[in-house]
Amino acid sequence: MSTPGSSRREFLINSVSGLGAAWVAANYSGILEAEEFVQQAARSGQPAKLQFFTPDQAAEVEAMAAQIIPTDGTPGAREARVINFIDRALVTFEKDQQPAYAQGLKDLDGQTKQLFPSASKFSALTSEQQIQVLTAMEKTPFFNLVRTHTVTGFFASPVHGGNQNKVGWKLVNYDDSLNFKPPFGYYDAQLMKSR
């Protein structure tokens, strides 16, 4: 990742390996804004500054995301920093979903307190309790929205804030080199051998 003092452009080139310097140069202005966000996080070692959520809201959404793609033997939504992607998306591509989050977080709180009256908030519940709350909500538009955003953030290019260190791509064995030579997989390799 970035080291203090390195230029932004250089940082971009390093972080989007596979696309090549020419691509970055050409798209520089377009992705600069998104990169700003990621770069900040990389420098500080802290989550990037939130643009839409309050820290409390971010904790709630991140807890949801972490149940949708949990951390087990491999990194989940939390390590991928999906929350950065969602926060950033809500002030750019997905601006029109802001009200859905505002209302959805209220509904999440309501569902949490309905099932666990003494709970302070969703993110404070045990994992099992969180799963219970989300199971009760899994058919709601809000849950599906957070699911779509979580999955998208987990698998979109890291330049958009999530999929940090390409953990999403690694999970599904996706190689982002964008330049391949056959054989590509097992069966074509077998066929080539037999010839």
Add this chain to the structure above:
Amino acid sequence: MRQFTPTTEVDFVIIGSGAAGGIMAKQLSIAGLKVVVLEQGGWGKYGHEQDYTKDEWLNDNPNDADRLMSDPSRQRNTFRRSDKDKATAGSHSYGCVVGGGTVTYGGSSWRHLPYEFNEATHVGTIAGTGMADWPITYEEIEPYYTKAEWELGIAGQRVNSPFVAPMSQDYPVPPMPLKASGALFKVAASKLGLTVVEGAVAIISKPYMGRSGCVNCGMCSGFGCHVKARSSTAVTMIPAAIKSGNCEVRTNSYVREISTDATGRVTGVTYFDANKREIFQRAKAVVLSANAGESARLLLMSKSARFPNGLANSSGIVGKYLMLGGGASASGLLEHPLNDYKGIVTGAGIVDYVPSDPKRGFYGGGRMTARGFDTPINYALRGLLPGAPRWGAGYKKALQEEATHKMTVSCFVTQLPLETNRVDLDPEVKDDWGLPAMRITSTSHPDDIKNMEFFRQKSIEVLEAAGAKRIFAPPVGDSRGGAHNRGTCRMGNDPKTSVVNKFHRAHDVPNLFIVDGSNLVTGGRNHPTMTIQALAFRAAENIVKAAKAGTLTRL
């Protein structure tokens, strides 16, 4: 680039710059004719193709300047199954950029087979359908298939098979690498006694005519090609047209009417520019290449006292015999990784079921293609086999297990031309320019549905023979729109039953030519682009002759 003023009478206005329009632009302009191409989309990354994004999220969320497809929320359209229903918002979308759909398509470039030009004779007319022979034969179009393949750059393997169209020359570049899904087709085919043919695709496997060979990046269908390996008309035809000094391409130009005079001759085209200002471009003749949906809509919008039912529509069949395209598919999980996300979308086909077989009890046929292509976001949101958990530890486990192990058999099948299936003008809904939205009415013939089911079953057989462990074949469904729409301005010899003659000239309007998928009389096996392009080369040759002979404005 040469520029013309709207008040200058150019030889041709060409509406659309896609699969056919791009070819028309080149062929007419290099013959010395003055051409203005009106393209409703933008330039895309024309001339700096290396900037086409390979970022899935950006590609799915383009800003206006980067948009490559029409936007159904602006180019609004509606859909209904039958005249009894009220049409509701539709999702029909098509290529909308210089080069049209060829900028982003998978590139399948199969020729129609000889008998696909005379199926009414070959398999018989079918009551209640518009099954008809074409006014041209395979022998007449064959040289233009060859021309299209060599001028565009098609990769493939010439084979001698009753299931594949005969060719007078090889393809100009060798086939693309066989993918794992294609290798599995071979495994299955050897067990089932079937024939596998490597795909004919508009993607070059090695450098050709100054363009780079494909690097198998995998971000293919739906994305612009950053190495110019996809043989879109934007990299093969349009540059030569512009270089001729006789062609101006005007982007963001949304045509609303083809205008005519009192004698019934076309005088030019009225369009909205990027700022929605209305401009009239004068022309001696017009070539309409806006795709089957939009070409029909534009003719229907071009009403006048002389043409009260729309231009070139004395037959009343403009918009009718629409074929949206039918399909069937099945997916299965294999033991070992395919990594089919690398490379192009479609690598190989099983072709034994291309012909219609009366023993099946219905008309139909199709081509089976091997696929395993998936991009990460799309895979994770929509790519798992049904039944997988949608979130949590189980979801994550399924994502890991199925990743790169899935193969899909995707079939492209016949669809009968029916008079009731059509494009017309929605009586209520307007597009973003205030024009009547395209209304699609379509229900496939019962034989089409039986054919889809036949291919669904065959797909399962192939996956089983390939060794798939878990197989899922979604129920067959009828189409609602898409890139393969054909048939709305059919060609024919009889002005009462067709819109254009065998040289694409409108029967009713001597200086109007319609050249695109709308001309297809029957739909083939739902891989239309190569036939559209061969037709375009043939049409251009005849139009140039007419222009030179001074017979553009008279029949």
